[in-house]
Amino acid sequence: MSLTPSTSIIVPKLKRHTMEVLLTRGVRLDGRKLDDIREIKIEPGYIERAEGSALVKLGETMVLVGVKMDIVPPFLDTPNEGVLVVNAEFVPLASPTFEPGPPDENAIELARVIDRSLREIKAVALDKLVLEPGKHVWRIYVDIYVLNHDGNLFDASALASMAALMTTRVPQAVKVEEGYVVDRSRYAGLLPINHRVVTVAIAKVANKLIVDPTYEEEEVADTRLVVAVSDDGRVAGIQKTGGTGYLTYDEVLRAVSLALRKAAVYFEALKKFVEPYRLELEKKLSESEEAQKPETELPRPLPSREREEVVEEIVHEEALSSEDSSEEH
Amino acid sequence: MYKAMAHTSESKPSLIRWEERDGVKVAIRHDGRTPDQLRPIRMEVGVLSNADGSALVEYGGTRVIAAVYGPREAVPRHVALPDRAVIRCRYHMAPFSTEERKTPAPTRREIELSKVIREALEAVVLTELFPRTTIDVYMEVLQSDGGTRTAALTAASLALADAGIAMRDLVAAVAVGKVDGVIVLDIDEIEDNYAEADMPVAMAPNLNRVLLLQLNGVMTHEEFTKAMELAVKGINTIYKLQKEALRKKYVSVG
Numbered sequence: 001m002s003l004t005p006s007t008s009i010i011v012p013k014l015k016r017h018t019m020e021v022l023l024t025r026g027v028r029l030d031g032r033k034l035d036d037i038r039e040i041k042i043e044p045g046y047i048e049r050a051e052g053s054a055l056v057k058l059g060e061t062m063v064l065v066g067v068k069m070d071i072v073p074p075f076l077d078t079p080n081e082g083v084l085v086v087n088a089e090f091v092p093l094a095s096p097t098f099e100p101g102p103p104d105e106n107a108i109e110l111a112r113v114i115d116r117s118l119r120e121i122k123a124v125a126l127d128k129l130v131l132e133p134g135k136h137v138w139r140i141y142v143d144i145y146v147l148n149h150d151g152n153l154f155d156a157s158a159l160a161s162m163a164a165l166m167t168t169r170v171p172q173a174v175k176v177e178e179g180y181v182v183d184r185s186r187y188a189g190l191l192p193i194n195h196r197v198v199t200v201a202i203a204k205v206a207n208k209l210i211v212d213p214t215y216e217e218e219e220v221a222d223t224r225l226v227v228a229v230s231d232d233g234r235v236a237g238i239q240k241t242g243g244t245g246y247l248t249y250d251e252v253l254r255a256v257s258l259a260l261r262k263a264a265v266y267f268e269a270l271k272k273f274v275e276p277y278r279l280e281l282e283k284k285l286s287e288s289e290e291a292q293k294p295e296t297e298l299p300r301p302l303p304s305r306e307r308e309e310v311v312e313e314i315v316h317e318e319a320l321s322s323e324d325s326s327e328e329h
Numbered sequence: 330m331y332k333a334m335a336h337t338s339e340s341k342p343s344l345i346r347w348e349e350r351d352g353v354k355v356a357i358r359h360d361g362r363t364p365d366q367l368r369p370i371r372m373e374v375g376v377l378s379n380a381d382g383s384a385l386v387e388y389g390g391t392r393v394i395a396a397v398y399g400p401r402e403a404v405p406r407h408v409a410l411p412d413r414a415v416i417r418c419r420y421h422m423a424p425f426s427t428e429e430r431k432t433p434a435p436t437r438r439e440i441e442l443s444k445v446i447r448e449a450l451e452a453v454v455l456t457e458l459f460p461r462t463t464i465d466v467y468m469e470v471l472q473s474d475g476g477t478r479t480a481a482l483t484a485a486s487l488a489l490a491d492a493g494i495a496m497r498d499l500v501a502a503v504a505v506g507k508v509d510g511v512i513v514l515d516i517d518e519i520e521d522n523y524a525e526a527d528m529p530v531a532m533a534p535n536l537n538r539v540l541l542l543q544l545n546g547v548m549t550h551e552e553f554t555k556a557m558e559l560a561v562k563g564i565n566t567i568y569k570l571q572k573e574a575l576r577k578k579y580v581s582v583g
Binding site: 001002003004006105106108109111112116120121223225230233234235236237238239240241242243244245246247248249251252253256257260 | 408410413414415416417418419435437438440441443444445446447448451452456526528532533536537538539540541542543544545546547548549550553554557561
């Protein structure tokens with residue numbers, strides 16, 4: 001059941017008035033122009049324990065995303081695809097309005113919007129994460145952890161999710177008698193990515209459209225439109241969310257155009273902060289692979305009945321490490 | 330109307346065929362509709378005697394019933410707001426409404442849809458007229474064949490009107506989609522399963538306000554603009570049917 005929320009922070013009337021007056025002059029409370037995005041910082045690989053991770057700071061908003069992977073049977077209707085799960089936690093330390101407990105409707109909505117934005121355009125190449133069709137596939141958990149809430153959790157979470165996925169190392173799958181186990185001491189390569197996707201949140205305040213709203217602005221806003229944009233300039237998802245207001249038909253069209261234009265800022269941030277780390281990671285992985293080679297070339301002697309399985313394992317490792325070269329098994 | 334289809338087949342069936350009609354190539358959908366054609370729509374207002382307002386809405390095989398209770402005393406009291414009514418919304422699917430039985434416990438999908446539907450209704454209901462009360466809006470999807478959230482919103486706004494609750498406008502909603510590269514109106518379940526995009530839209534037609542907008546899938550900028558135009562066309566038709574349905578109840582009573 002969804003209830004009208006009681007306004008969580010009370011923006012004093014005077015401040016609201018100031019905000020509206022400033023907006024008519026094309027300026028916001030923090031000095032930004034209407035279509036300015038706050039300063040972006042991305043720290044990929046923030047959690048070494050995770051297969052992939054990134055800490056994103058969007059102004060004062062702070063979101064940490066960790067990616068973990070394991071091996072599961074696929075869904076019945078997609079035997080040839082890995083499984084992607086997106087979950088969001090609004091941890092109580094992030095805001096005085098967050099309470100401990102299971103995800104509320106806002107956290108569920110955020111996770112589902114990011115999930116769809118990634119899934120529909122096939123941002124992650126799930127078809128390359130199959131160990132045995134219909135039996136064993138990789139499952140990717142994207143866990144969004146909001147650490148500080150100063151508005152626009154959508155864009156910060158989408159950016160952190162994308163950065164974490166771009167720098168996710170797929171662990172080695174080792175075949176055992178009944179299926180596979182995950183060996184996290186070795187990596188088979190980077191997670192195969194088809195598309196990069198970001199979201200751009202547009203808020204409507206005093207009949208003006210503003211990009212990347214702060215918490216204060218969100219509280220005053222009539223409503224928001226979150227638009228997912230892919231690296232090839234398509235609209236990968238939309239969600240009207242928050243507030244009790246509306247957008248006119250023209251405002252919807254303008255907001256989508258604005259989002260398509262402003263997405264470049266986020267893509268630029270991914271290029272600046274994440275791409276170098278990704279390349280470094282790729283290099284490191286291929287080096288460690290070289291170092292591991294003697295081991296795989298000189299396997300320990302085995303009783304003959306086990307040999308077949310070992311061959312399978314090696315074949316499988318090769319298949320995984322050549323994932324990026326569109327080879328499938 | 331409702332056709333079951335096995336979802337196990339791996340290859341995607343062709344959902345659009347092209348036909349020559351009066352020398353023009355026309356896209357024909359799997360159920361014979363043209364891209365800008367709605368399914369048969371049926372609406373009935375005042376179907377439940379206990380509720381303050383209720384409505385049954387069918388979009389083809391999709392059947393949703395909505396009921397409104399309120400404005401009534403807020404329970405528990407702390408949820409009440411001093412300056413306006415609280416809207417409580419529940420979108421729920423019956424366990425037997427889908428191909429596979431759906432668990433009656435609320436899913437993450439239902440929680441999200443309850444929220445976006447509530448936000449759409451907040452923008453039209455004059456909640457400031459009923460401070461310290463709640464208005465409960467319950468929607469049950471009895472049978473699902475695509476477009477259930479839009480049918481639920483259409484039904485909810487009829488139920489609110491039937492309950493005599495002041496609103497700025499009715500809410501009419503429809504889902505548009507992209508199927509085999511063609512932008513189509515009012516997609517059904519089979520189309521949704523294989524669609525490149527599914528976009529539910531709800532509007533207050535008389536005020537030209539967009540109250541709900543979601544896009545699940547991928548579209549180019551031009552396709553999106555075209556989809557919005559098509560949605561408005563469908564919404565205007567549904568709006569007329571809504572007014573007819575309301576009139577029908579109250580004229581026959583009078």
